[in-house]
Structure formats: C-alpha cells, structure tokens
Amino acid sequence: MAHAAQVKIPATYLRGGTSKGVFFRLQDLPERCQTPGAARDKLFQRVIGSPDPYAAQIDGMGGATSSTSKCVILSKSSRPEHDVDYLYGQVSIDTDFVDWSGNCGNLSTAAGAFGIHAGLVDPARIPDNGVCVVRIWQANIGKTIIARVPVTNGQVQETGDFELDGVTFPAAEIVLEFLDPSDDGDEGGSMFPTGNLVDDLDVPGVGIFKATMISAGIPTVFVNAEDIGYQGTELREDINGDPAALARFEKIRVAGALRMGLIKTPEEAATRQHTPKIAFVSKPKDYVASSGKTVKAGEVDLLVRALSMGKLHHAMMGTAAVAIGTAAAIPGTLVNLAAGGGERQSVRFGHPSGTLRVGAEAKQVDGETGKSWQVTKAIMSRSARVLMEGWVRVPGDAF
Template sequence: MAHAAQIKIPATYMRGGTSKGVFFRLQDLPESCQVPGTARDRLFMRVIGSPDPYAAQIDGMGGATSSTSKCVILSKSSQPDHDVDYLYGQVSIDKAFVDWSGNCGNLSTGAGAFALHAGLVDPARIPKNGVCVVRIWQANIQKTIIAHVPVSNGQVQETGDFELDGVTFPAAEIVLEFLDPSDDGEEGGSMFPTGNLVDDLDVPGVGTFKATMITAGIPTVFVNAEEIGYKGTELREDINGNPEALARFEAIRVAGALRMGLIKHADEALTRQHTPKVAFVTKAQDYKASSGKTVQGGEVDLLVRALSMGKLHHAMMGTCAVAIGTAAAIPGTLVNLAAGGGARTAVRFGHPSGTLRVGAEAAQVNGEWTVTKAIMSRSARILMEGWVRVPGDAV
C-alpha cells in the first residue's frame, strides 16, 4: 500500500520568553493552509505532534507542555502603521484541537525578532546598530504590540546579559509594549466584564470564592490562594500530578468563562481551552523557586501562580503578566490588594521560576477603568531553522 511522502515546509523553531514555538511565514505554508480552517489546524497539530494520547508529543516538535505546544504565523501587515501581522495557535497536547482565542505574550517577543529575521520589516526601518521598533498587529485579539528589538550590524542581536527567570541562559533584552490591552478585541466588552472589581464566583461542586475577572492581555480569573486551599508558593509538581486539583481549577475556569461572557454554555469550554486563564494570588513571602534558589518576600510585591491549558505554568505566561500588571494598577482588585493596595504603576511578582516585573498605566475615565499600555521585558532566540517535515496526507 502506497503512503504519501513527507513534504517539507520552511520553518523556524524559536524560544520567546519562557515559551517555544514553530514559526512560519504565511507565504511559506501550503496554499490550503494560508487561510484559516481545517487544513491549517491539521498541519499545525501534525507539526507539533498532536493529538497524542501518551501526552509526550514524541512524533512532533512539541515539548509536551502548554509552553512548548505552539505555532506562529507572520506576514506583512494588512493594517496601517504596522509592520507585521502575528497569528498564534495554541495546540492541544492530547486532543485534536488548535485554540485561536488568545495571544501568547512570550512568543510576542519571538514575533518581533522573527519579523526581522524573516525579512518582513522594511529594510529602511532597520538601523545598522541600535534598536528597531517593530509594530506588530496581534491578529488573534486585534491589538497592537510594539517590540523594541536590539540590532547589531543590521541583524537581530540575540545574545546578551539579560536574565529572565524560567530561562536558563541570558540573552539580549527585548522590551514589549502592549497597547490598549484592556479589551480582547473579540468580545468588545469592558475590561471588567461583570462590571465589578471583585465578584463572588459560584463554582458548582467546588464552592464560592472572591474573584477578579479581567480582560487585559488575556481574559483572566484571579482568586485568592488561601480561599482555594493553597499557600501561593506552590510549584508545578505540587499541583500538576493531582487530577482532583486540576479538575477544581478547570471548574473555576469554566465558571469564570461563563460569568465573563466568553462562553454561553459550560460545554463550550472544551473548544476554548486557552482562555480564560486562572491565577491565584497571595501576599509576598519567602519561597523556594523551581531552580532551588530562595525568593525573598522583600524582593516582590506579591506571589502569583497561573494555569495554562489545564496545568500550572512553570513560570508565567506573558499575557497573564499583562493582566497581573493591569489588575495591580487598579485599587481594589484581588491582585492589587495582595500587593498591598493603593495606586501603583508597576509590580514585581513571584512565580514558580522566580520573579518578573511588569508595568501598566491605568486611569479611570467616565467611571470606567482603562489601561493605555503595559510594559515588560523578555528575550528571544532562534534555536533551529530550515524545514519542518510532515507526512503529505497531513495537509
């Protein structure tokens, strides 16, 4: 019996922040995959190695975590005053599903660097030495991201001494600005979809908890660690091996998605696994990070743990960091209260791998809170480039 031969597609494997993904130029994809739909989803699942009942993604480029099961498409921008359009797909590990409902803040860093590597930015805008400002249109959520990418001899400067907790080796710093992040562009609603800074969230079969539900960077449900039985110092192994704990977090996520209007029925959550995120917060305290080093309570303003695609994240999702910085800037949210309350323009929070600082500019206009900008630093590096191969019947 004859089988379809493998085909090869130009691709770049990149780290962006604390995530990794396979990056494509839109023009390099097979014609059937240059538009949204089943063909594109099938291709990306096969590239990553999903769905995999073994949850290992051995037969693909994925790394069997939500942080490494990702694909990105970039193209010259269709939007005025932007350089590139950036589209992100979160590939489910064990299910036949690609979630396009949100952004990846970590890979936004990679998008800025890849735009230069891939020749998608006007050469006249790239300095020989200095910083190139890459204007990114985030197509999933219809938002603008500005990446300040260091350039040396006309090429992206990837090596450097910027250290990012959750990434082993230092690299060059890339500053990201998330403009007007307080609306996801899809739902068209308020930054606080319920109209409140804090709600009582009823989670069937689990309980009722205080919750801040916010759409900034990515829709996120924040709860207090103590209310759900945690200290806020937990690492991945404390939660991810406990099916009952993960089921409780999923129940919280579904309840939050319903209250935020992201879904109309609970069963719709199965087709929206990427959003909303669930995070739990507590006041600053000492804890041991996953690297073994001790994070002192005096180094941070609060502690945050967040789940992505049903598992506790090893560090912090970039988009969730935007939500943290935004919520921290607004007096009265659970995040702000955990950080000590009051007005603030930046916070440094502790996560399982260490600490991260994020800033946000918030203001109240006509009784509504808005955020004009959130800022944080990440890094990016090409790990491999060439072609990714998939069986011909995958597209």
C-alpha cells in the same frame, strides 16, 4: 500499500520569553493552509505532534507542555503603521484541537525578532546598530504590540546579559509594549466584563470564591490562594500531579468563562481551552523557586501562580503577566490587594521559576455608565532566540 511522502515546509524554531514555538511565514505555508480552516489546524497539529494520547509529542516539535505546543504565522502587515501581522495557534497536546482565541505574550517577543529575521520588516526601518521598533498587529485579539528589538550590524542581536527567570541562559533584552491591552475582543466587551472589580464567583460543586475577572492581555480569573487551600508558593509538581486539584481549577475556569460572557454553556469550554486563564494570588512569602533559588518576601510585591491549558505554568505566561500588571494598577482588585493596595505603576511578582516585573499605566475615566478604568499600555522585558531554522517535514496526507 502506497503511503504519502513527506513534504517539507520552511520554518524556524524560536524561544520567546519562557515559551517555544514553530514559526512560519504565511507565504511559505502550503496554499490550502494559507487561510484559516481544518487544513491549517491539521498541519500545525502534525508539526507539533498532536493529538497524542501519550501526552509526550514524541513524533513532533512539541515539548509536551503548554509552553512548547505552539505555532505562529507571520506576514507583512497591510494595516497602516504596522510592520507585521502575527497569528498564534495554541495546539492542544492530547486532544484534537487548536485554539485561536488568544495571544501568547512570550512569543510576541519572538514575533518581533522573527519579523526582522524573515525579511518582513522594511529594511529602511532597521538601523545598522541600535533598536528596531517592530510594530506588530496581533491578529488573534486585534491589538497592537510594540517590540523594541536590539540590532547589531543590521541583524537581530540575540546574545546578551539580560536574565529572565524561567530561562537558563542570558540573552539580549527585548522590551514589549502592549498597547490598549484591555478588552481583547472577547464577548465581554470591557476590561471588567461583569462591571465589578471583585465578584462572588459561584463554582458548582466547589464553592463560592471572591474573584477578579479581567480582560487585559488575556481574559483571566484571579482568586485568592488561601480561599482555595493554597499558599501561593506552590511549584508545578505540587499541582500538576493532583488530578482532583486540576479538575477543581477547571471548574473555576468554566464558571469564570460563563460569568465573563466568553462562553454560553459549560460544554463550550472544551473548545476554548486557551482562555480564560485561572490564577491565584497571595501576599509575599519566602519560597524556593524551581531553580533552587530562594525568593524572599521582601523582593516581591505579591505571589502569583497561573494555569495554562489545564496545567500550572512553570513560570508565567506573558499575556497573564499583562493581566497581573493591569489588575495590580487598579485599586481594589484581588491582585492589587495582595500587592498591598493603593495606586501603583509597576509590580514585581513571584512565580514558580522566580520573579518578573511588569508595568501598566491605568487611569479612571468618565464613561456612559459612570467611572471606569482605562489602561493605555503594559510594559515588560523578555528575550528571544532562534534555536533552529530550515524546514519541518510532515506526511503529505496529514493535512
């Protein structure tokens, strides 16, 4: 019996923030995968090693976590005042699904660096030494991201002394600006889709909880840790080994998605696993991070734990960090109240791997229906590094 030979496709494996992904130039993909559709999805699944009933992704590039089950496509941008178009696919580990409904904030860092590496940024815009401002069009959500990428001798400077909790080794700092991060194109149509800073969220079979539902960076449902029986100091193993807890979080996520207008029926949540995120917040407390480092209550403004693709994240998703910074800047949200209330332009929060600072510029404006909040940008620092470059190989009949 004849079997299809493997094909090889140019690709680069990068770390961006606390995530990793396989990056492609659009022009390097097989022709039938250069447009959205089943062929592209099947290709990315095979590259990553999904769907895998063993949830290990041994036969692919994935690392069996939501942070490492990702693919990215970059191309030169046809939009004015932008350098690259960036499209992100979150590949489900054990189900037959690729989610295109949101962005990855961590890999946004790598998108800026890869744009330069891959020759997609106009050489005239790249200094010999200094900082290259890469203007990214995030095609999933229709937003602009600015990546300030350090450059040495005309090449991306990847090594440095910037330390990021959740990443073992230091690297060069890349500053990200998420412009106009609110209302990321979802059906809710505003930063607070329900019109409220805090709602009573009725979760069938679980209970009624206070919730802040915000669409900034990525749609996110925030609840208080103590309302769902947690301290806010939990690490991955405290949550991910408890199937009942994960099922409860999924019910909260589905209820939030319905209230935010992201889905019309609970069944639709299965086809929208990447969004919304579910996160729980608490006031500062001492805890020991997954690295063994003690985080003191006085070092942070609040604690946040977030789930991605049904599991507690080992650190914090970049887009969720944008949501945290935005919500913290708006007095009265659960995030803001956990941080002590009042107006603030930045917040440092504790996550399972350590701490992270994110800033946001928020202001109240007059709208057609009265006062509303507007966020012009959110800012945070990450790092990125090429781990491997060359080709990925997949069976020719896989896509």
